[in-house]
Amino acid sequence: MAHPEPAVAGLGITEQGKVYGRTAAQFAAEAVRLAVVDAGLELDDLDGLLVSGRLSDSVGIDLQGSLGLTDLRLLTYMQGYGSTAGQMVQYAAMAVQAGMADTIAIVWADDPLKDRTRASAAYAKAGSAPTGWRGITTANGIYSANTMYALAARRHMARYGTTQDHLGHIAVAQREWAQLNPIAQFYGTPLTLEEYxxxxxxxxxxxxxxCCLISNGGVAVIVTSLERARGLRQPPVRILGWAQAHPGNVGIRNDDFGLVSGAAAAGPRALEMADTTLDEIGVVQVYDCYTFTALLTLEDYGFIPKGEGGPALAEPGMLGPKGRLKVNTGGGELSAFYMWGMTPVHEAVVQARGQGGARQVEQYDRVLVSGNGGVLDYHSTLVLGTDR
Amino acid sequence: MIGFPVQRDEATAEFFDGTVRGEFLLVRDTRTGALLAPQFDRSVDPRRYELVPAAGTGTVVSWAVVHQRGADGATSRVPVGIVELDEGPWWWTSIEGVDPDDNLLGRHVVVAFEKVGDEAVPYFTAIEGTA
Structure with a gap:
């Protein structure tokens, strides 16, 4: 029996950003409903549900009850931090291939922002009491991902001569893309290198x-068979290749820390599975919790040689809407919204459907997508593509 | 400077027993001789994995300067870094006795301990005259 080929058939996104008075679970439920409608399905058509969020107690598998879903054949909560969304697409694709479930909703949602709370305080507040190994690091002043990634970036700068000016070019280029994306939080607010x-x-x-934005909201994707997707409302987006890579030992001793990420191992494997080469990729959506993460991932995938990402990406005509390399075309986590791994997955589906409007790229038949979690600890890659 | 007390848990109890004595304990694999990071869980085989004090010295392999805003709105700059201990493992720590505007890569540092609450918490401080 031939295995069904998996595809994305639906995409749902709630309002993003400073949207108050609603919980992550409510955002998740709305995102799933929107994705189902987008696909031209009914909630009853779902037979699988994969759920994730920043905190395990904020969005859980009780979402099934909130949505009134019965007789599911696949249901779980997943956590791979920033790599989760890509991973959920992978596991849903495999469940479709195996015949375990036919129409699976995957959803990620979060509600860190509360009215009158500063964005920087939103994540800090959720931190645990200083206990154990983590407590020692916290008491030493290292308690924010910002600082941990700064330590990673400094290694790259010290080894390869990457500069803040190089990182600034990435921030400015993504802000340019956000000016073409009406749902971006920084839509209507351009950025100059001087302002950076x-x-x-x-x-x-x-x-x-x-540093990336912080957002309230939810995003959901419907994964089904390509055959079924062809009969639905949206252009099918094929899930052609995937891989994960989790280097380990970060913080204990990893000489590659800040120099090479899991993308270097996962990228080629996912491309091989998709029978695709790097030069066939017309648009890439990379996880950009920081400007530096985007730079490192683009190097690791091989778009630019290792160590040359700083000057290469800062070259005129390289990044941004008029650039040769189409990266994070919605503005990314830096300038659009921060739904962890769902930010790149969402824009990848928009582009692969050809629905990017003013920001739609010309060559979108193969899209590369990265997810990155922890402090460069966890990685997932997807290769998506148009039908035929 | 350590900002606030840290509570020990089961995993850090032996390490904190060492810090109060002024020792930074590593884990030694008696079978291979390898010196492992303090976080290695030696309870998997306590006879094979023993605790040994580190020399307490190391080299900065990366650093950052955290900007902290106090209640009065004033910003303080706190140098932090990753130290490669002379024995090999890495340790994430604040770094005292340095100019935050200096290039700290390769700077030699030594462990110190500050008693806050019930525990002595390790941090690292620059060894003068090194770069």
Whole structure:
């Protein structure tokens, strides 16, 4: 028996950003309903549900009850941090291939922002009491992902000569893309390199605009068989290749820390599975919790040689809407919205459907998508594609 | 400077027993001789994995400067880094006795301990005259 080929048939996104008065679970339920409608399905058509969020107690498998779903054949909560969304697409694709479930909703949602709470306080507040190994690091002043990634970026800068100016070019280019994306939180607010440099430091070498946004909201995707997707409302997006890579030992001793991420191992494997080469990729959506993460991932995938990402990406005509390399075309986590791994997955589906409007790229038949979690600990890659 | 007390848990109890004595304990694999990071869980085989004090010295392999805003709105700059201990393992720590505007890569540092609450918490401080 031939295995069904998996495809994305539905996409749902709630309002993003400073949307108050609703819980992550409510955002998740709305995102699933929107994705189902987008696909031209009914909730009853779902027979699988994969759920995730920032905190395990905020969005859980009780979402099934909230949605009134019965007789599911697949249901679980997953956590791979920033790599989760890509992973959920992978496991849903495999469940479809195996015949375990036929129409699976995957959803990620979060509600860190509360009215009158500063964004920076939103994540800090959720931190645990300083206990054990993590407590020692926290008491030493290292308690934010901003600082941990700053330590990663500094290694790259010290080894290869990458500069803050290089990182600034990435921030500016993604903000340019966001000006073409009406749902981006920074839509209508362009950024110059001078403004980037003038923005306050969070943890040197990172300025404010090296760091991603914080958003309330939810995103959901419907994965089904390509055959079924062809009969639904949207252009099917094929799930052609995938891989994960989790290097390990970060913080204990990993000489590659800040120099090479899991993308270097997972990228080629996912491309091989998709029978696709790098030069066939017309648009790439990389996980950009920081400008530096985007730079590192693009190097690891091989778009630019290792160590040359700083100057290469800062070259005129390289990034941004008029650039040769179409990266994070919605503005990414830096300038659109921060739904962890769902940010790149969402824009990848939009582009692979040809529904990007003013920001739609010309060559979109193969899209590369990355997810990155922890402090470069966890990685997932997807290769998506148009039908035929 | 350590900002606030840290509570021990089961996994860090032996390590904190060492810090109060002024020792930074590593885990030694008696079978291979390898010196492992303090976080290695030696309870998997306590006879094979023993605790040994580190020399306490190391080299900075990366650093950052955290900008902290106090209640009065003033910003302080706190240098932190990753130290490669002379025995090999890495350790994430604050770094005292350095100019935050200096290039700290390769700087030699030594462990120190500050008693906050019930525990002595390790941090690292620059050894003068090194770069």
């Amino acid at each position: 440099h003038a923005s306050r430091y969070i943890a040197e070498p990172f300025h404010l605009y090296d």
